[in-house]
Amino acid sequence: MSGHQFELAECPTDHVSAVKFAPSSPHRLLVASWDKFVYLYDTQADSGGALLNKFEHNAPVQDVCFGRDDNEAFSCLVDGTVNRVNLETGEISVMSQHAKGARSVVASAHHNVLVSGSWDLTLHLHRLDDTSGSHTTVSVPAKVFCMSVSPTKVVVAMSNRANNIYELSDLAAAADKGGNVEVEPYQRRESSMKYMTRAVACMPNDAGYASSSIEGRVAVEWFDPSDESQSRKYAFKCHRQNVDGQDVVYPVHALVYHPVYHGTFASGGGDGTAVLWDGVTKRRIKQFPRFPASVNSIAFSSNGKFVAFGVSPGFEDGKEDDTEGAIKVFIRALGDNEAQGKKK
Known part of the structure; x- marks a missing residue:
């Protein structure tokens, strides 16, 4: 039913750090949380979805992604650990260990490579089919804040407003080498925004990417x-509210x-x-009804018919302890043309 929105039952108990739909099933959803769990849901099993399983980790989970199929996932933790999660058996195995928090993890089944990015100024490259625990380390110039993968590239957004763009084929080749290696980026760019990058998202047609800042752009x-x-590149203001005559600017936490x-x-x-x-005509298509807290993560299902919203207090209003009832995951069924771009 298009336009139908509901809250997932049995939501995490702490900050929702990531929501990701499975590559094949439009109903299978992973949710990562600071409560140290990765949750697996069937979003259409019941009126509020069904929690299929939850996988306990040793530290808060910062990001999660699917691997080669709907039963393989990878997680990265605040303590720097990168894990493989077998969603069928529940087995969790360590892939590598960063020296500081692991912030983001992305996978390309086609290139058989997993990339994790950390605050320790490194990327770890792993072969998806390697269970030996070996990995390759690539140094980057600053803390990794977020990453996104396109069919052929990975965009790595960092703390100094630098964006390194790598060819997936180059990273996959380096993953076989082990140790510390240099991988020359396809491009090095400086963010066109003045303030810290908060999120990045690659275009699925491999043409480019969008990034967002803490300053509502x-x-x-x-x-x-x-x-x-x-x-053709451009930037625009968004996520700003007029509060008592003042223009209040909010960080843009999620892009997809x-x-x-x-x-x-x-x-x-x-x-x-x-x-x-609509990134082509540069117009707003739709604003969804306001959520009870910050929207920290968004994911579309593989068929584009569903969208998931991870909602948690973002402390923008200074109410750090006001978490009760505000940690939720919402699923919305999109209408046939609800996400279609505007005609020029």
Whole structure:
């Protein structure tokens, strides 16, 4: 039923750090939380979905992704651990250990590579089919804040407003080497936004990426380095609320592109709102009803018919202890044309 939205039953008990739909099943959802668990749901099993399993980790979970299929996942933790999670057996095995918190993890089944990014100024490269625990370390110039993968590339956004763009084929080749290696990025870029990067999302058609900042802005860029393509990049203000006559600016915590309508992307902010944007015509498609707290993570199902929102207090309002009832995951069924871009 299009437009139907509901709250998942048996939600995490602490901050929701990531929501990810399975690559094949539009009903299978992973949720990572600071409560040290990764949750696996069937979002359509009952009226509020069904919790299929929960996987306990040794530290708060910062990110999670699926691997080669719907039964393989990878997680990364505040203590620097990168794990493989067998969603069928529940087995959790350590892939590698960063020296500081592991912030983001992305996988490419096609290239057989897993990339984890850390605050210790490194990427760890792992072969998806390697269970030996070996990995390759690649140094980067600053703390990794977020990453996103396209069909051929990985965008690594860092604390100094630098974005390194790598070819997945280069990282996959390096993953076989082990030890410390240098991998030359396809491109090095400086963020076009003045303030710290909060989220990054690659276009599913491999054309470029969007990034967001803590200062209520989103920038859209293209991989093609030609002057013509670079002249198309743009940035815009969003997730701002007028409060008592003052323009209050919120961080944009979440970005994700629609898998079917490639020009459409969603943003989620500290103002408790989520918005669908048409990146081609540069117009807002839809703003969803306001959520009870910050929208920290958003995911589309593989068929583009469902969207998940991870909601948790973001402390933007200074109420650090006000978490009761505000940690939720919402699932929404999108209408046939609800996420389709506007006509020029």
